[in-house]
Amino acid sequence: MPAGFFSLILHAHLPFVRHPEHREMLEEDWLFEAITEVYLPLLDALARLRSEGSEPRLTLSLSPTLCEMLADDLLRARYSLHLDNLLALAAKELSRTFREEPQSHPAARFNYENLRAAKRLWEETYERDLVRAFGALRDAGALEIITCAATHAVLPLVSTIEARRAQIGVAVANYRKHFGRAPRGIWLPECAYAAGLEELIAEAGVEYFVAESHAVLNGEPRPRYGVHAPVRCANGVAAFARDLETGEQVWSASVGYPGDPAYREFYRDLGWDAPLEHLRPHLHADGRRRNLGIKYHRVTGRDVPLSHKQPYDPRAAAARARQHARHFVDERIRQVVRLRDALGGRAPVVVAPYDAELFGHWWFEGVQFLESVFRLLRERRDVIETATPGDRLDYEEPMQTQRLATSSWGEGGHFKVWLSDENAWMYPLQHAAEARMTALADRFGAAIGHQHGETATNEAAVDEPRLRGLATRALKQCARELLLAQSSDWAFQIHGGSTADYAAARFRSHVARFHALADGLERGELDEPLLAEIERRDNLFDEIDPTVYRSRTEADRHGV
Numbered sequence: 001m002p003a004g005f006f007s008l009i010l011h012a013h014l015p016f017v018r019h020p021e022h023r024e025m026l027e028e029d030w031l032f033e034a035i036t037e038v039y040l041p042l043l044d045a046l047a048r049l050r051s052e053g054s055e056p057r058l059t060l061s062l063s064p065t066l067c068e069m070l071a072d073d074l075l076r077a078r079y080s081l082h083l084d085n086l087l088a089l090a091a092k093e094l095s096r097t098f099r100e101e102p103q104s105h106p107a108a109r110f111n112y113e114n115l116r117a118a119k120r121l122w123e124e125t126y127e128r129d130l131v132r133a134f135g136a137l138r139d140a141g142a143l144e145i146i147t148c149a150a151t152h153a154v155l156p157l158v159s160t161i162e163a164r165r166a167q168i169g170v171a172v173a174n175y176r177k178h179f180g181r182a183p184r185g186i187w188l189p190e191c192a193y194a195a196g197l198e199e200l201i202a203e204a205g206v207e208y209f210v211a212e213s214h215a216v217l218n219g220e221p222r223p224r225y226g227v228h229a230p231v232r233c234a235n236g237v238a239a240f241a242r243d244l245e246t247g248e249q250v251w252s253a254s255v256g257y258p259g260d261p262a263y264r265e266f267y268r269d270l271g272w273d274a275p276l277e278h279l280r281p282h283l284h285a286d287g288r289r290r291n292l293g294i295k296y297h298r299v300t301g302r303d304v305p306l307s308h309k310q311p312y313d314p315r316a317a318a319a320r321a322r323q324h325a326r327h328f329v330d331e332r333i334r335q336v337v338r339l340r341d342a343l344g345g346r347a348p349v350v351v352a353p354y355d356a357e358l359f360g361h362w363w364f365e366g367v368q369f370l371e372s373v374f375r376l377l378r379e380r381r382d383v384i385e386t387a388t389p390g391d392r393l394d395y396e397e398p399m400q401t402q403r404l405a406t407s408s409w410g411e412g413g414h415f416k417v418w419l420s421d422e423n424a425w426m427y428p429l430q431h432a433a434e435a436r437m438t439a440l441a442d443r444f445g446a447a448i449g450h451q452h453g454e455t456a457t458n459e460a461a462v463d464e465p466r467l468r469g470l471a472t473r474a475l476k477q478c479a480r481e482l483l484l485a486q487s488s489d490w491a492f493q494i495h496g497g498s499t500a501d502y503a504a505a506r507f508r509s510h511v512a513r514f515h516a517l518a519d520g521l522e523r524g525e526l527d528e529p530l531l532a533e534i535e536r537r538d539n540l541f542d543e544i545d546p547t548v549y550r551s552r553t554e555a556d557r558h559g560v
Helices: 026-051 064-070 073-100 102-125 130-140 161-179 197-203 213-217 244-251 276-282 314-342 366-379 389-395 426-451 459-463 470-485 488-496 500-523 528-537 552-557
Strands: 004-012 058-062 143-148 185-187 208-211 238-241 349-355 384-386
Touching (some): 004 026, 004 366, 004 389, 026 064, 026 073, 026 102, 026 130, 058 064, 058 130, 058 185, 064 073, 064 130, 064 161, 073 102, 102 314, 130 143, 130 161, 143 161, 161 197, 161 426, 161 470, 197 208, 208 213, 208 389, 213 238, 238 389, 244 349, 314 366, 366 384, 426 470, 470 500, 500 528
Parallel strands (some): 004 349, 004 384, 185 208, 208 238
């Protein structure tokens, strides 16, 4: 048996951004950048590891909103155009840098080849279907894919048990749609936990969740093995807590790997450096400069101004990523040996959860680092073994039962990032919509349930034609609009000031659409063209069953 286990968990999430009403939208680039820099390279690295005989046993959380965007035909077509545009610009840059900036030419060549590889993977290898590609790796044993709350709501800030239940229930149903079975685990958005969530997790048939370290360290009774063994809640749901040491090595602004001088500088981009006339054919119709993802400079130094950054050397950066991977694995080996001795011979589980977008997007060489880490771990599997949380549950080692502490992985360990002076105005609006959604589901849900085979007791409601057509659609869309309003991304962006106007507008628009549809339902006067337009824009979760919002008393009365 190895001295310990290493469990890497990547959380891949983006808010649902889809604007069919516009030909192009800056915020859709969030998805396009992540596909190019994170998801395609990660799939390619995992496939390469498998071809070498390695099963990395990575845990990947794919949020429902991300899965819906990756499966959306409009967004997939737009990504293909986006990729073609960047490839055309990168080709132009080969000749320009050769003539005018020879010091940038190696990076320009690297960017061009990288985009060509992305194009091949996207169009030929994965045929534009990354959800299927990830699912295939799960079926092959390389991945354990888990889910997240439906739209990444901070669940402790959701006001009703029905709305919390819906975030989890809709997520599980969406996972079944995309992957053909129920998920074993769930990533609680922002690792935000409050007492009672484990009951809803168990109700949805999910076995475990990922927790912040102090959820366990401050839990009762005191954890016998700290964060290096899973614990069980009283109802049997397991929690795996984040290891602090691995987090610091990657995340820390002062000692973390991504700040190394050899790595590619994220904040200097060709979209701001090149002459505007040169860029204009590759910008959006408004002609405004923006980040394009083509970069020629390295970090150089933490205090070096952007204007003084030195040229990027892809080979030197790749070599540094391999060195950092070696250091990381050596540190994990020392850590598990030390912990095993401290834990009385019990093999520790080192849980290392990160945002997936760190690897490849914010830290360009991050996927190369991960690939090297898994390759090195395979060589040392006699000492440290990669394992998913599901693997450890299957091992059936005894677990301590605990009452976990309220927690998150946000600043200060609780919820002030998502509930601050800047964004507190959102919650009265959100909470009013949450209460109203349950009232709507209680009033109109019998007819919806009847369509799903449930025995209805309100025959007058079932016979009402609107409840068999427009009202059914409207109730489903009300659920979608509420879910979209609850996304943690809007509060986060408003608090941080990044794209705050867009985030506030998105939140307000979803609340307004929710109430417009709810008013029509209650009056029996639904505007079908308005409903159709809202459905066209916010088209996620076609499988949604809004009866998940019914109060337990009402649901019990109908045998749900």
